Amino acid sequence: MLQEKIHSRMNLKEMRPETKRRLAGVLDPVAAEVIRHRLWSINEEGSATIVHASGSPVVHATDYNFGIYMPNSDIAISGTYYMIALYTMTPMIQLINERYKEDINVGDVFVTNCPFTASVHQNDVQFVAPFFEDGKIVAWTGCMAHVLDLGEKYPGSWVPDAVSCFEEGLRVPLTRIVDGGRLNQALWDTIMHTSRLPAMVANDFSAFLSSHRVTHERLRELCDRYGADLVHDTMAQAIEETERDMREIIRSLPDAETSSNGYYDHNGFQNNVYSVPVKLIKSHDELIFDFTGADPQLIGMGNATKWGTLGAIATALLGSVGQKLSWNAGILGPIHMLLGPKQF
Helix, strand or coil, rough: CEEEEEEECCCCHHCCCHHHHHCCCCCCCCHHHHHHHHHHHHHHHHHHHHHHHCCHHHHHHHCCEEEECCCCCEEEEEECCCHHHHHHHHHHHHHHHCCCCCCCCCCCCEEECCCCCCCCCCCEEEEEEEEECCEEEEEEEEEEECCCCCCCCCCCCCCCCCHHHCCCCCCCEEEEEECCEHHHHHHHHHHHHCCCHHHHHHHHHHHHHHHHHHCCCCCCHHHHHHHHHEEEEEHHHHHHHHHHHHHHHHHHCCEEEEEEEEEEEEEECCEEEEEEEEEEEEEEEEEECCCCEEEEEEECCCCCCHHHHHHHHHHHHHHCCCCCCCCCCCCCEEEEEEEECCCC
């Protein structure tokens, strides 16, 4: 029996009423195209800031991600970075919107690395920050990178024989690491004292914060020139156009079912074969990825998180259709993921 059907993005009903009214008309195509390219440039500048400020060999090997998100958490802009983490910040922003609601302020930065919340694994630390204009959230910026050590059982991030998350390093709950522009020094010190490489982790975190500051300044310049509403609506329209085009691509394919099987040959303690089958169902303009036949989770390292699995699907889709479409939440609009009771 299917236990869970995960939709890949927020429902259109969640869009602001004023945005629906504006998008019912036609945005100035020239201004919208200029804004789209400027947003891509801003996103690239945020990415470059992480790389230049971090100094981590892992970050320089592109094990990081940076993106711009809609107020409701839909990804608006992303570049060609570590792709599996592409959609992990969407559930993080969703949870912030749910838990903090009216208590989200200018200068806030939120952090988590918990795989049961939003991350791929505990070494992937995520920072997201709201961008405000005229007292309302126009966008979020989000970044993550694999940091080198968070106090796991063995140095160097990987613990193949771990039998619980408590052996894989510190788990940081979803909370503020910067509150209204003021660093949460106690949390910062706790994380650094947990790590064997505090200087490297501090450099990564400082790079994250710098990337948010840079992109927020550029977003402010963009809003000053074109207006926050037009910037917001251009992102929303791009997502809708991408979803429309993605559905057209899917409709051009015949309705069918196909399947494939992947295998994992070790559970952290002994050789064994574990099956991870997936059934792909194409129906009209939607794709369903069905993982309900997968073996139970491993006792050791090697299990995938819910959001990491969705990111892997997105990575495969971007590799096949990404050259035709803008990289945003619209690509996953027609996509559904089915999970069974044994995976989580």
